[in-house]
Amino acid sequence: xxxxxxxxxxxxxxxxxxxxxxxxxxxxxxxxxxxxxxxxxxxxxxxxxxxxxxxxxxxxxxxxxxxxxxxxxxxxxxxxxxxxxxxxxxxxxxxxxxxxxxxxxxxxxxxxxxxxxxxxxxxxxxxxxxxxxxxxxxxxxxxxxxxxxxxxxxxxxxxxxxxxxxxxxxxxxxxxxxxxxxxxxxxxxxxxxxxxxxxxxxxxxxxxxxxxxxxxxxxxxxxxxxxxxxxxxxxxxxxxxxxxxxxxxxxxxxxxxxxxxxxxxxxxxxxxxxxxxxxxxxxxxxxxxxxxxxxxxxxxxxxxxxxxxxxxxxxxx
Amino acid sequence: xxxxxxxxxxxxxxxxxxxxxxxxxxxxxxxxxxxxxxxxxxxxxxxxxxxxxxxxxxxxxxxxxxxxxxxxxxxxxxxxxxxxxxxxxxxxxxxxxxxxxxxxxxxxxxxxxxxxxxxxxxxxxxxxxxxxxxxxxxxxxxxxxxxxxxxxxxxxxxxxxxxxxxxxxxxxxxxxxxxxxxxxxxxxxxxxxxxxxxxxxxxxxxxxxxxxxxxxxxxxxxxxxxxxxxxxxxxxxxxxxxxxxxxxxxxxxxxxxxxxxxxxxxxxxxxxxxxxxxxxxxxxxxxxxxxxxxxxxxx
Numbered sequence: 001x002x003x004x005x006x007x008x009x010x011x012x013x014x015x016x017x018x019x020x021x022x023x024x025x026x027x028x029x030x031x032x033x034x035x036x037x038x039x040x041x042x043x044x045x046x047x048x049x050x051x052x053x054x055x056x057x058x059x060x061x062x063x064x065x066x067x068x069x070x071x072x073x074x075x076x077x078x079x080x081x082x083x084x085x086x087x088x089x090x091x092x093x094x095x096x097x098x099x100x101x102x103x104x105x106x107x108x109x110x111x112x113x114x115x116x117x118x119x120x121x122x123x124x125x126x127x128x129x130x131x132x133x134x135x136x137x138x139x140x141x142x143x144x145x146x147x148x149x150x151x152x153x154x155x156x157x158x159x160x161x162x163x164x165x166x167x168x169x170x171x172x173x174x175x176x177x178x179x180x181x182x183x184x185x186x187x188x189x190x191x192x193x194x195x196x197x198x199x200x201x202x203x204x205x206x207x208x209x210x211x212x213x214x215x216x217x218x219x220x221x222x223x224x225x226x227x228x229x230x231x232x233x234x235x236x237x238x239x240x241x242x243x244x245x246x247x248x249x250x251x252x253x254x255x256x257x258x259x260x261x262x263x264x265x266x267x268x269x270x271x272x273x274x275x276x277x278x279x280x281x282x283x284x285x286x287x288x289x290x291x292x293x294x295x296x297x298x299x300x301x302x303x304x305x306x307x308x309x310x311x312x313x314x315x316x317x
Numbered sequence: 318x319x320x321x322x323x324x325x326x327x328x329x330x331x332x333x334x335x336x337x338x339x340x341x342x343x344x345x346x347x348x349x350x351x352x353x354x355x356x357x358x359x360x361x362x363x364x365x366x367x368x369x370x371x372x373x374x375x376x377x378x379x380x381x382x383x384x385x386x387x388x389x390x391x392x393x394x395x396x397x398x399x400x401x402x403x404x405x406x407x408x409x410x411x412x413x414x415x416x417x418x419x420x421x422x423x424x425x426x427x428x429x430x431x432x433x434x435x436x437x438x439x440x441x442x443x444x445x446x447x448x449x450x451x452x453x454x455x456x457x458x459x460x461x462x463x464x465x466x467x468x469x470x471x472x473x474x475x476x477x478x479x480x481x482x483x484x485x486x487x488x489x490x491x492x493x494x495x496x497x498x499x500x501x502x503x504x505x506x507x508x509x510x511x512x513x514x515x516x517x518x519x520x521x522x523x524x525x526x527x528x529x530x531x532x533x534x535x536x537x538x539x540x541x542x543x544x545x546x547x548x549x550x551x552x553x554x555x556x557x558x559x560x561x562x563x564x565x566x567x568x569x570x571x572x573x574x575x576x577x578x579x580x581x582x583x584x585x586x587x588x589x590x591x592x593x594x595x596x597x598x599x600x601x602x603x604x605x606x607x608x609x610x611x612x613x614x615x616x
Binding site: 016020023024027028030031032034035036037038039041042044045048049052099100101103104106107108112121123124125126127128130131132133134135136137138139141142143183186190214215216217219237240241243244245246247251271274275278279289290293296297300301303304305307308312 | 340346347349350353354356357358359360361363364365367368370371374375378423424426427429430431433434435441443444446447448449450451453454455456457458459460461462464465466469474485488489492516517518521542543545546547548549552553556573576577580581588591592595598599602603605606610
């Protein structure tokens with residue numbers, strides 16, 4: 001007679017106890033709760049800051065965006081120069097960083113240099129992104145401004161008839177902020193554009209070479225168009241970063257409450273206004289600063305959401 | 318004559334055919350090609366120059382001021398000899414510690430949900446989208462949020478307010494990297510665990526999480542590195558303090574805010590201290606980047 005191994009044992013327990021099952025379900029719910037925390041955080045930021053800004057929103061309305069008066073003594077506030085400065089400094093940064101950033105991305109995605117050298121260069125570019133903003137600011141004050149001031153004086157003397165160069169550079173100013181922002185967003189543009197370029201199917205490249213195209217004809221006519229939306233997504237993410245960047249800009253822009261067409265003039269951005277005034281502000285001034293923060297939040301939110309949509313569409317292809 | 322139809326009387330051999338197929342260095346197409354190659358090499362050089370310049374400046378200026386006193390003494394008054402930023406260094410460790418204590422558990426639990434229990438669902442892709450949007454919120458706006466939520470509620474600037482702001486900045490980085498890390502664990506590991514009768518909690522805690530730990534650690538280190546250099550969200554949450562920290566509920570000095578404050582003073586000794594502080598910040602960030610790279614490589 002064959003004895004089955006389980007015959008003498010206790011009957012196998014087939015079901016978990018309800019406690020064990022409930023605990024397991026509770027764990028799933030717990031993780032779900034933390035995941036929804038992220039959505040909750042975004043809404044909480046908008047609501048908290050919006051509620052605190054409401055006295056200023058009620059008092060100054062949309063005029064806050066278009067007038068240039070920041071007067072803590074009379075308690076009248078508006079932030080046109082800062083909004084102007086935010087937009088001008090970040091577009092100046094894009095103007096400088098986009099060509100170089102895409103160039104570096106092409107350099108690091110093609111086989112110009114052996115992979116053994118390529119990897120350290122990629123690491124260095126990533127390190128450029130990791131250096132804290134305040135360190136760039138320190139370097140900007142003590143190295144970049146003295147260098148740029150002399151160069152800027154030359155430009156002002158020869159090209160001063162152009163409105164962009166119409167004032168003599170005095171040290172800090174919009175142009176320094178644009179250049180330091182360009183340095184800081186370069187790694188973002190490079191990293192995301194490189195991902196997009198590497199993702200282009202190798203068959204497209206082979207077909208172009210097979211038809212007799214040179215390397216650069218292949219890059220310009222095949223690879224860049226195929227990677228176009230990824231590159232655009234990277235540029236928009238960089239724009240979002242540049243608009244919100246605070247410390248380096250605050251340290252080199254001069255923090256003057258004016259919107260000047262000349263890039264050599266001093267200016268300020270929404271974030272530099274917040275960094276300079278928030279700790280000592282009170283009453284309606286805090287509320288107005290919150291209003292400015294909401295404007296910055298909405299600006300970066302729109303840019304970031306558009307960038308995400310573009311990048312996600314690329315990933316789906 | 319036994320020549321191919323392509324050949325001319327001068328080069329009747331096949332060698333001549335190959336020669337004519339070669340690119341002429343002076344033809345416009347080849348010239349354009351060479352010029353563009355030179356341009357991208359110049360671009361790469363332009364990108365590296367600021368990095369080298371920043372690192373060189375920080376090493377030269379900060380290195381000369383480097384000593385043990387930096388970590389044991391308090392910030393000096395203007396135009397005096399000596400002093401350090403011991404309180405700010407501890408303050409950075411405290412605020413980043415508070416931020417990590419909040420963000421690491423929250424982030425990893427959220428990632429477990431996204432990767433293990435909701436993978437592929439519309440909910441997961443929405444939360445993934447919002448995570449990316451949250452990571453794009455400017456750090457100064459996060460500072461304003463922390464000011465409104467913590468400083469206004471408790472009535473004082475504090476290490477907790479600073480740590481909370483840092484946690485909000487670290488959270489999306491940790492969620493994103495941890496979700497990607499968990500997704501890399503082979504499906505077979507989960508199936509084997511479930512086949513052995515493990516509950517969902519046991520599968521995650523005993524099998525999936527240990528397997529994904531090295532890349533998760535990488536993400537955590539990147540988040541900690543970013544947080545330790547953050548300044549904007551701290552200047553009006555943690556504020557600053559010239560003395561040793563006494564607790565988490567009062568204003569506290571941090572290294573990054575010290576660099577900002579001292580870089581903008583006209584006093585030489587404080588500017589030097591700012592450079593030394595920058596060097597410490599850059600070292601922390603570099604060590605974290607290299608360390609996280611090594612973790613992944615070992616795996």
